[in-house]
Amino acid sequence: MTTLTMRPYRGEADLDAIAHLINTCDAVDQLDQGTSITELQQEFNTPSLDQARDLKLWEDTEGKLIGFGQLWIPPLGEVSNNFFRFFAHPRVRGGDLEKQIVAWGEGRMREVKQEHGVQQLKLQSPTRADQSQRIALLERCGFTPDRYFFTMERSLSLPISEPQLPEGFTIRQIEGEKDTQAWVEMYNQTFIDHWGHYDFTVELANHYLRDPHYRPELDLIAVAPDGTFAGFCYCHINPEDNQRNQRNEGWITGLGTRRGFRKLGIGRAMLLTGIQRLKAAGVDRAKLGVDSQNPSSAGRLYESVGFHQVHTHIWFVKDVL
Numbered sequence: 001m002t003t004l005t006m007r008p009y010r011g012e013a014d015l016d017a018i019a020h021l022i023n024t025c026d027a028v029d030q031l032d033q034g035t036s037i038t039e040l041q042q043e044f045n046t047p048s049l050d051q052a053r054d055l056k057l058w059e060d061t062e063g064k065l066i067g068f069g070q071l072w073i074p075p076l077g078e079v080s081n082n083f084f085r086f087f088a089h090p091r092v093r094g095g096d097l098e099k100q101i102v103a104w105g106e107g108r109m110r111e112v113k114q115e116h117g118v119q120q121l122k123l124q125s126p127t128r129a130d131q132s133q134r135i136a137l138l139e140r141c142g143f144t145p146d147r148y149f150f151t152m153e154r155s156l157s158l159p160i161s162e163p164q165l166p167e168g169f170t171i172r173q174i175e176g177e178k179d180t181q182a183w184v185e186m187y188n189q190t191f192i193d194h195w196g197h198y199d200f201t202v203e204l205a206n207h208y209l210r211d212p213h214y215r216p217e218l219d220l221i222a223v224a225p226d227g228t229f230a231g232f233c234y235c236h237i238n239p240e241d242n243q244r245n246q247r248n249e250g251w252i253t254g255l256g257t258r259r260g261f262r263k264l265g266i267g268r269a270m271l272l273t274g275i276q277r278l279k280a281a282g283v284d285r286a287k288l289g290v291d292s293q294n295p296s297s298a299g300r301l302y303e304s305v306g307f308h309q310v311h312t313h314i315w316f317v318k319d320v321l
């Protein structure tokens with residue numbers, strides 16, 4: 001058995017080793033999960049992420065990083081779903097390391113339960129449906145499938161229909177932090193009835209505005225005649241990711257219509273406008289993710305404008321006792 005050393009994250013001096021480990025894993029797994037120091041900096045500086053307690057590293061006897069675990073704990077309610085991802089170097093998989101990482105994640109959740117007096121916490125860990133070894137590992141560790149999500153894509157060489165908004169509605173891009181408060185309220189009203197929802201905060205929204213790859217012309221809102229934010233479409237292009245994967249694609253990262261404004265064609269208009277903006281930005285393909293049980297039947301909307309399914313992701317969940 002390999003002797004392992006578990007230690008906390010020590011700041012930006014660890015970023016290169018973490019990026020190297022994640023990219024080494026992705027070279028084997030081919031999941032497009034590669035990363036860079038810049039991307040990790042943005043991710044680890046997310047508000048509410050406790051770097052000292054929610055990031056953990058495992059090293060071998062030579063001091064080389066062979067394991068990494070990360071938790072993201074949203075604002076807590078009575079039942080809280082906590083995102084958990086982890087990486088084990090391909091040469092040590094199947095041993096004790098992965099069990100240690102999962103045990104750390106569960107232990108951290110027990111700390112949170114005790115500190116906040118929360119009755120129930122769930123640990124969520126997603127994996128692609130074709131990753132049989134990861135699925136078997138999660139099941140051995142007591143995780144069970146809870147939800148299925150589809151990755152869909154569309155070639156931007158296909159014709160794009162002209163967006164049609166209801167009379168009096170307009171589409172414009174976000175005006176930075178000036179719009180954050182109203183955007184957050186709209187977002188929370190839009191997704192309050194969706195699986196795994198937690199309330200966005202102004203602090204978190206402003207954090208994403210500082211993403212080095214953020215482009216305001218791809219961050220769109222639909223405005224009702226009375227000025228209410230009625231819908232949104234946020235698109236994202238990651239040039240580092242495109243370079244790593246030798247692709248030229250952009251993502252519809254978020255799309256939604258506020259409750260009370262649905263069934264008016266706003267979602268379709270926002271989606272088509274987002275596709276147009278991605279094409280104007282020079283990418284060849286648009287991608288998005290969708291909950292297979294989305295209560296607004298978003299999957300049918302995406303199919304109707306040319307998207308098709310390319311991958312399925314399974315969200316595994318474990319109750320932390």
